[in-house]
Amino acid sequence: KTRVCMEEEGLINQKLPKELLLRIFxxxxxxxxxxxxxxxxxxxxxxxxxxxxxxIDLFNFQTDIxxxxxxxxxxxxxxxxxxxxxxxxxxxGDNAMKTFSEQCPNIEVLNLExxxxxxxxxxxxxxxxxxxxxxxxxxxxxxxxxxxxKALSEGCPNLTxxxxxxxxxxxxxxxxxxxRGCPKxxxxxxxxxxxVDNESAIHLATQCPLLEVVNFNYAAALTDEAIQRLAQxxxxxxxxxxxGCPNLTxxxxxxLAQYCHKLTTFEAAGCSQFTDNGFQALARNxxxxxxxxxxxxxxxxxxxxxYLAAGCPRLEQLTLSHCELITDDGxxxxxxxxxxxxxxxxxxxxxxxxxxxxxxxxxVSCHNLQRIELYxxxxxxxxxxxxxxxxxxxxxxxxxFAPMTPPPPVGGSRQRYCRCCVIL
Amino acid sequence: xxxxxxxxxxxxxxxxxCVIIDENVAELCDKILQNLSNTFDKDDLLDExxxxxxxxxxNQSPVIHDLTSHKLALESWCVPYLYKHSYxxxxxxxxxxxxxxxxxxxxxxxQSSNSGSRRDSGNIxxxxxxxxLSRKLSCLSESExxxxxxxxxxxxxxxxxxxxLAWNYRRDYFHPTSLEALExxxxxxxxxxxRKPKCPEGFTYRKWLIKKALQKCLVEPSRIQDFISHEIDMxxxxxxxxxxxxxxxxxxxxxxxxVLTYDKTVVSKDQKERMLDRELQKSNTWIKSNVSDYSxxxxxxxxxxxxxxxxxxxxxxxxxxLDENEKRIFIFEGHESLWHHRRAIILLSMNHFKKFKDNNSxxxxxxxxxxxxxxxxxxxxxxxxSDLVQQIESKNYNDTENECSQLxxxxxxxxxxxxxxxxxxxxxxSVHLEV
Numbered sequence: 078k079t080r081v082c083m084e085e086e087g088l089i090n091q092k093l094p095k096e097l098l099l100r101i102f103x104x105x106x107x108x109x110x111x112x113x114x115x116x117x118x119x120x121x122x123x124x125x126x127x128x129x130x131x132x133i134d135l136f137n138f139q140t141d142i143x144x145x146x147x148x149x150x151x152x153x154x155x156x157x158x159x160x161x162x163x164x165x166x167x168x169x170g171d172n173a174m175k176t177f178s179e180q181c182p183n184i185e186v187l188n189l190e191x192x193x194x195x196x197x198x199x200x201x202x203x204x205x206x207x208x209x210x211x212x213x214x215x216x217x218x219x220x221x222x223x224x225x226x227k228a229l230s231e232g233c234p235n236l237t238x239x240x241x242x243x244x245x246x247x248x249x250x251x252x253x254x255x256x257r258g259c260p261k262x263x264x265x266x267x268x269x270x271x272x273v274d275n276e277s278a279i280h281l282a283t284q285c286p287l288l289e290v291v292n293f294n295y296a297a298a299l300t301d302e303a304i305q306r307l308a309q310x311x312x313x314x315x316x317x318x319x320x321g322c323p324n325l326t327x328x329x330x331x332x333l334a335q336y337c338h339k340l341t342t343f344e345a346a347g348c349s350q351f352t353d354n355g356f357q358a359l360a361r362n363x364x365x366x367x368x369x370x371x372x373x374x375x376x377x378x379x380x381x382x383x384y385l386a387a388g389c390p391r392l393e394q395l396t397l398s399h400c401e402l403i404t405d406d407g408x409x410x411x412x413x414x415x416x417x418x419x420x421x422x423x424x425x426x427x428x429x430x431x432x433x434x435x436x437x438x439x440x441v442s443c444h445n446l447q448r449i450e451l452y453x454x455x456x457x458x459x460x461x462x463x464x465x466x467x468x469x470x471x472x473x474x475x476x477x478f479a480p481m482t483p484p485p486p487v488g489g490s491r492q493r494y495c496r497c498c499v500i501l
Numbered sequence: 502x503x504x505x506x507x508x509x510x511x512x513x514x515x516x517x518x519c520v521i522i523d524e525n526v527a528e529l530c531d532k533i534l535q536n537l538s539n540t541f542d543k544d545d546l547l548d549e550x551x552x553x554x555x556x557x558x559x560n561q562s563p564v565i566h567d568l569t570s571h572k573l574a575l576e577s578w579c580v581p582y583l584y585k586h587s588y589x590x591x592x593x594x595x596x597x598x599x600x601x602x603x604x605x606x607x608x609x610x611x612q613s614s615n616s617g618s619r620r621d622s623g624n625i626x627x628x629x630x631x632x633x634l635s636r637k638l639s640c641l642s643e644s645e646x647x648x649x650x651x652x653x654x655x656x657x658x659x660x661x662x663x664x665x666l667a668w669n670y671r672r673d674y675f676h677p678t679s680l681e682a683l684e685x686x687x688x689x690x691x692x693x694x695x696r697k698p699k700c701p702e703g704f705t706y707r708k709w710l711i712k713k714a715l716q717k718c719l720v721e722p723s724r725i726q727d728f729i730s731h732e733i734d735m736x737x738x739x740x741x742x743x744x745x746x747x748x749x750x751x752x753x754x755x756x757x758x759x760v761l762t763y764d765k766t767v768v769s770k771d772q773k774e775r776m777l778d779r780e781l782q783k784s785n786t787w788i789k790s791n792v793s794d795y796s797x798x799x800x801x802x803x804x805x806x807x808x809x810x811x812x813x814x815x816x817x818x819x820x821x822x823l824d825e826n827e828k829r830i831f832i833f834e835g836h837e838s839l840w841h842h843r844r845a846i847i848l849l850s851m852n853h854f855k856k857f858k859d860n861n862s863x864x865x866x867x868x869x870x871x872x873x874x875x876x877x878x879x880x881x882x883x884x885x886x887s888d889l890v891q892q893i894e895s896k897n898y899n900d901t902e903n904e905c906s907q908l909x910x911x912x913x914x915x916x917x918x919x920x921x922x923x924x925x926x927x928x929x930x931s932v933h934l935e936v
Contacts, residue, residue, distance in 0.1 A: 477563065478557055479557035
């Protein structure tokens with residue numbers, strides 16, 4: 078005896094008002110929405126309603142995404158689309174992006190990282206139509222040149238976040254034009270551009286006083302003057318990465334100490350000319366420092382740690398890898414610092430050969446310490462690590478000692494009997 | 502209160518501790534992988550690798566690298582952890598790289614993590630690890646994922662060269678754009694074979710590399726012969742390290758044939774002849790010092806066949822070969838490979854003469870002289886064998902104590918039987934057959 082299901086009973090679109098339904102659908106991601114659109118006509122209308130397509134992330138599809146897909150999405154979402162991520166979608170080209178920029182004039186956040194086929198034409202069309210563009214990520218788009226930045230400077234005055242990492246064809250002139258056209262710029266990320274960016278920094282300094290996040294990782298040509306000018310004019314900088322810029326000296330640190338008091342994250346790995354004097358000034362003035370990466374700053378000694386202990390009560394992460402002059406005494410100072418007990422979470426001391434088990438003793442009072450790196454510190458012993466673990470059970474200690482428990486057998490834990498027991 | 506306890510109360514603490522240690526293992530293995538890949542980047546000319554059995558005593562990297570002598574070693578304590586961890590990551594990457602036919606990629610990751618937890622059911626640590634792995638690796642873009650895959654496959658192959666999955670991954674994703682890149686990959690395979698000279702996977706991969714190089718025209722036509730000769734020289738090392746290395750010798754022959762298939766414009770007849778002569782000499786020296794390397798003998802047989810097809814004077818070559826073989830049978834008593842070689846040479850001679858006869862008979866009726874000449878050759882061979890057998894039997898008759906000569910005589914009798922069966926030569930008169 079079969080029971081016929083009455084049509085009116087189960088249909089969601091008859092039970093709930095449209096606004097609620099749209100709200101429910103707004104939580105779904107792209108694959109789910111596409112599946113829902115294939116269920117029935119009402120579902121199709123609801124799923125493909127523009128309001129569900131304000132924020133789209135196509136990262137999980139990567140190379141499967143071709144131009145046509147982007148064009149379809151653009152047409153479907155129209156003016157609703159505000160955030161789109163095409164990171165890793167290597168098959169997307171200029172034509173698709175042109176259609177996209179024409180159809181979606183309200184775009185605010187656009188991620189084109191690793192879309193290697195994109196050229197200047199895309200940025201030109203974006204500038205023509207995307208007046209509301211705020212955040213643009215062009216990392217690893219190697220075909221982009223100064224023309225793009227020129228177009229963006231003319232068409233997108235609201236730009237606040239820009240990422241041009243690994244774009245070797247952009248020169249300082251382009252950056253200068255961009256700075257002039259987008260004075261609201263707050264985040265400037267330009268990693269891996271080895272021969273440029275000294276002038277860029279000066280352009281940014283003069284034109285973009287609102288800068289908060291600046292990343293010049295691996296810009297090996299940077300000199301003190303550039304950072305000094307940057308510090309002087311951009312007082313709001315709280316994240317600065319100058320790792321891989323070996324030409325910088327203490328003068329940079331002095332400038333930062335003088336002007337950028339809001340600095341919280343400071344990455345200076347590979348700046349091998351920095352000495353204790355620079356850090357003394359920095360610690361004395363920048364009290365909000367939370368994360369510091371000083372890997373390969375080989376000239377710094379325990380004195381730096383004393384200064385940091387005294388001046389930076391909020392220090393959470395400190396990297397001192399390869400700083401060969403650091404000894405147990407410096408760690409003792411750090412252990413007694415006001416930041417140590419509650420704030421310090423990550424401490425990297427790998428390749429500091431003078432560190433011994435005594436340092437680990439000094440760190441037992443750091444209750445929030447989650448990770449400590451001790452690779453290649455040859456004077457550290459298993460016993461020392463065990464003692465530290467006794468005091469701080471949640472800590473993960475990274476060293477080259479084999480783990481204490483043997484690895485579980487790869488083939489599954491089948492109980493094995495020796496031959497005689499089986500026979501018995 | 503120490504968390505390292507054994508009683509019931511501390512059970513959950515202990516399990517938590519295991520989880521923590523597992524996470525540390527992942528970090529440790531990642532660091533060791535990083536060290537390995539830095540070593541590969543730093544030193545292009547690595548030629549030897551081995552795993553050193555030792556325990557973990559010092560806080561020192563288990564990757565040992567000597568830049569001056571280009572040797573690489575790994576301490577054995579880290580190998581189980583490193584291998585297991587790399588393998589998990591590599592499997593994840595392989596699954597992700599496979600194009601899903603209908604299901605979306607999010608579906609496949611759910612499936613894989615489900616199957617992972619089902620496999621280790623009851624083991625909290627590993628399902629958590631699976632999720633952690635999934636989270637860490639899914640934020641890699643495709644090109645990052647491919648380079649990570651190549652890095653992992655390199656580490657896996659160097660520890661376990663039998664892992665076909667890793668080799669196949671490299672076949673899919675290693676695209677050499679220049680000759681230097683290809684040569685670097687060839688050196689890597691040699692490095693792997695320095696530890697395991699008899700892995701068939703390595704040789705098939707080398708074949709694939711050569712084919713790829715020639716297909717993509719990475720080698721200029723004038724340098725093809727040098728390129729392949731260089732490769733033949735690289736094969737010397739696995740041949741020397743492992744006796745009767747069948748895969749090495751068959752690969753060597755494949756390379757030789759490859760050169761011979763090129764026409765006059767690329768490789769001249771002179772070059773080919775020189776190559777064959779050189780190989781013949783090398784093979785002779787090798788057999789002199791490695792008498793029971795039957796793969797080496799087999800190579801020599803194929804080499805002689807090649808030379809006959811190439812058009813050198815067959816008779817002289819083969820008769821000389823039989824003489825050499827005879828000498829060796831007397832010096833090295835009891836080596837079965839020599840007898841097998843002899844049989845192969847005899848067969849080769851007979852086939853060659855027959856072909857010669859057939860070829861000539863089709864062109865013009867043979868003169869009675871020539872015809873007689875060929876018949877005479879066959880008779881000569883028969884006589885040679887008969888002499889040999891007689892000498893061996895007499896030796897054995899005189900010297901019954903010597904085990905080697907006993908063995909030699911047994912082998913000789915087997916040889917006579919073979920000649921009777923295969924060639925229909927009846928030499929039983931010259932020997933006292935013991936059934």
